[in-house]
Amino acid sequence: MGFQFNLIKTEKEVGARLGKIITAHGEFETPAFIPVGSQATIKSLTSDDLIEIGVEIISNNSYHLYLRPGHRTIEQLGGLHRFMNWNRPILTDSGGYQLFSLGQLREISTDGVTFQSHIDGSKHFISPEMAIDIQRSLGADIIMSFDECVPYPASYEYTLRSTTLTTEWARNCKEAHRGNGQALFGIVQGGMFEELRDKSATELREIGFDGYAIGGLSVGESQEVMYRMVNHTVPLLPREHPRYLMGVGKPEDLIHAVKGGIDLFDCVIPTRNARNGMLFTSSGKLVIKNARHVADERPIEEGCDCYTCRHHSRAYLRHLYMAREILAFRLNSIHNLHYYIHLIKKLREAIRRDRLLNFCQEWQKERKEKDDLSWESTG
Amino acid sequence: MGFQFNLIKTEKEVGARLGKIITAHGEFETPAFIPVGSQATIKSLTSDDLIEIGVEIISNNSYHLYLRPGHRTIEQLGGLHRFMNWNRPILTDSGGYQLFSLGQLREISTDGVTFQSHIDGSKHFISPEMAIDIQRSLGADIIMSFDECVPYPASYEYTLRSTTLTTEWARNCKEAHRGNGQALFGIVQGGMFEELRDKSATELREIGFDGYAIGGLSVGESQEVMYRMVNHTVPLLPREHPRYLMGVGKPEDLIHAVKGGIDLFDCVIPTRNARNGMLFTSSGKLVIKNARHVADERPIEEGCDCYTCRHHSRAYLRHLYMAREILAFRLNSIHNLHYYIHLIKKLREAIRRDRLLNFCQEWQKERKEKDDLSWESTG
Numbered sequence: 001m002g003f004q005f006n007l008i009k010t011e012k013e014v015g016a017r018l019g020k021i022i023t024a025h026g027e028f029e030t031p032a033f034i035p036v037g038s039q040a041t042i043k044s045l046t047s048d049d050l051i052e053i054g055v056e057i058i059s060n061n062s063y064h065l066y067l068r069p070g071h072r073t074i075e076q077l078g079g080l081h082r083f084m085n086w087n088r089p090i091l092t093d094s095g096g097y098q099l100f101s102l103g104q105l106r107e108i109s110t111d112g113v114t115f116q117s118h119i120d121g122s123k124h125f126i127s128p129e130m131a132i133d134i135q136r137s138l139g140a141d142i143i144m145s146f147d148e149c150v151p152y153p154a155s156y157e158y159t160l161r162s163t164t165l166t167t168e169w170a171r172n173c174k175e176a177h178r179g180n181g182q183a184l185f186g187i188v189q190g191g192m193f194e195e196l197r198d199k200s201a202t203e204l205r206e207i208g209f210d211g212y213a214i215g216g217l218s219v220g221e222s223q224e225v226m227y228r229m230v231n232h233t234v235p236l237l238p239r240e241h242p243r244y245l246m247g248v249g250k251p252e253d254l255i256h257a258v259k260g261g262i263d264l265f266d267c268v269i270p271t272r273n274a275r276n277g278m279l280f281t282s283s284g285k286l287v288i289k290n291a292r293h294v295a296d297e298r299p300i301e302e303g304c305d306c307y308t309c310r311h312h313s314r315a316y317l318r319h320l321y322m323a324r325e326i327l328a329f330r331l332n333s334i335h336n337l338h339y340y341i342h343l344i345k346k347l348r349e350a351i352r353r354d355r356l357l358n359f360c361q362e363w364q365k366e367r368k369e370k371d372d373l374s375w376e377s378t379g
Numbered sequence: 380m381g382f383q384f385n386l387i388k389t390e391k392e393v394g395a396r397l398g399k400i401i402t403a404h405g406e407f408e409t410p411a412f413i414p415v416g417s418q419a420t421i422k423s424l425t426s427d428d429l430i431e432i433g434v435e436i437i438s439n440n441s442y443h444l445y446l447r448p449g450h451r452t453i454e455q456l457g458g459l460h461r462f463m464n465w466n467r468p469i470l471t472d473s474g475g476y477q478l479f480s481l482g483q484l485r486e487i488s489t490d491g492v493t494f495q496s497h498i499d500g501s502k503h504f505i506s507p508e509m510a511i512d513i514q515r516s517l518g519a520d521i522i523m524s525f526d527e528c529v530p531y532p533a534s535y536e537y538t539l540r541s542t543t544l545t546t547e548w549a550r551n552c553k554e555a556h557r558g559n560g561q562a563l564f565g566i567v568q569g570g571m572f573e574e575l576r577d578k579s580a581t582e583l584r585e586i587g588f589d590g591y592a593i594g595g596l597s598v599g600e601s602q603e604v605m606y607r608m609v610n611h612t613v614p615l616l617p618r619e620h621p622r623y624l625m626g627v628g629k630p631e632d633l634i635h636a637v638k639g640g641i642d643l644f645d646c647v648i649p650t651r652n653a654r655n656g657m658l659f660t661s662s663g664k665l666v667i668k669n670a671r672h673v674a675d676e677r678p679i680e681e682g683c684d685c686y687t688c689r690h691h692s693r694a695y696l697r698h699l700y701m702a703r704e705i706l707a708f709r710l711n712s713i714h715n716l717h718y719y720i721h722l723i724k725k726l727r728e729a730i731r732r733d734r735l736l737n738f739c740q741e742w743q744k745e746r747k748e749k750d751d752l753s754w755e756s757t758g
Contacts, residue, residue, distance in 0.1 A: 327420045
């Protein structure tokens, strides 16, 4: 029951892909959206909630779990699936991104990264080999090679050096990887330089991975630059392997990237925005704290069949949010994740029927007709 | 479908009561435990969670809901049951307790209480008549008369004055009460003075209520004093109406009071302690953050059939708690509420079978055999 990616079809008009990923913990179709479970929990939700929403795969952060409760503890307890009671596929990142966004006093060498824990300041060192070992202990179905997420903005020189290091680490990861039914994905870096994206993608393909991620985007660059980088990088990735756009994004970003041939996404936006009271609807964002919702009996979105919309009014959700009640986080997260999962399902159907461009036009039109609010401020 | 209390039986040995309360939103047996939903939510739980736990009635706070979102808003939205999507019985307190514990710069007169909101400092006035009107708007099945919860400690003179005022207010509440299918309970005050408890109970009986609560306990007095007051007051209350011990208590307090003839309880202990990581088991308290749980695969309590124990290990719950994850509050709350609801069900069965004393002895014995930890520090 090893990892397998089957390309079911390529959409006629734009080249979007419909695929299937098979893992030891079940299979799912792509394009797929991966909710982010930083520390062995999609914040506020149980596995049963996720299953009801239709979630098919989740991610976890090696960095967080390495620090707390420790990957050895999770291994001793039978691995991450059992630890968190989630029996479907799991992807773990290598810790690279968190090391650079959360870790303190980092020192980078060709061997790896020395850093201080953001929890207690304790000193740690993680090498590419260790990142693979941590992920082996956790037992995810898809694991990621160790990389440096290039900060933004960064000079050509810095980005070149960093991208070279990421390739070096990727090679070490590949060598350390023992299989164990785990698929290993490489991460294309290269910052905002097409030439370095070329270099990174070429080198990773030479090493050979089960899938290819595009990293280092959605780090502060404009949407235009991000789209340019995605459009440039996707054709560099092999057709027969899944393509994963890391940390992206807003609904319109998913649609754009699916059109361009991306198969996998992970992003904190639906859950983080939910906790901040920003809800996704077909007509744009809905800010639940707005006074206009105070006595509104309607659900967040008419016709939405998520648990929250089936049971609760905007008025109640606004009350919970204003009163800082924990239940607000949960009910809002259910709705937003359902929105994302439902969107990606509709994208799959559109690809299956060779109607993707048509779907995208209608999606845009519906949003414009109902509301002229933009997503811009919500990312 | 008005309010009704049927006394099913009185236990042979100790006089504990088995009863049934019938309301417009369904019936339930007593003794019953009422989880506290301060502001239209049992913190972190949905109505479906509560139903799975076996909760049959919940409480809500008039004070909180008057301030936010406002009782008129809830009335406009069809009442509290509909607002929070809970279709079983609801009890609302009058706001008296919160006024004195949360309100600022109070001024008490025979007409009512002037106070500042704990949320925004805005100035408000609530009279007994308004407390009834607020509760009518909310639409609970059982509502409480407006009272002053005597602080602890308090002098005889203060307590006498306060208790006299509470009687006056209770009379005003009774006069303002229009029925509407809502049962109105009176609240016996009198501080820690038997003589004043006598006075309060006698005066309330003369006014006549659908049920009688014992208020002003669990406010800082010793367990011995509290038990003495309960033992003294219960016989003063009419046999044919439900008796409600407000704000109590620990599991052993419930057992003691049920033996003494109490029918209803509400208390934040199971949910508040859950959020603080203190879990109830048959052998005593379990503090989930303790290091000994770090790799413990067992559930909180072997054999417990709550959602949390069926799906999650102590190791996972400890991890969630240490990582300050929202899901910790929810899973812990489910277990603790289940413990309370299960305990009260077992008490009902023991009364039904005239085996209450035997049950209590076995309960004590089980706890002592398994663990010598006391509950003392957990209230």
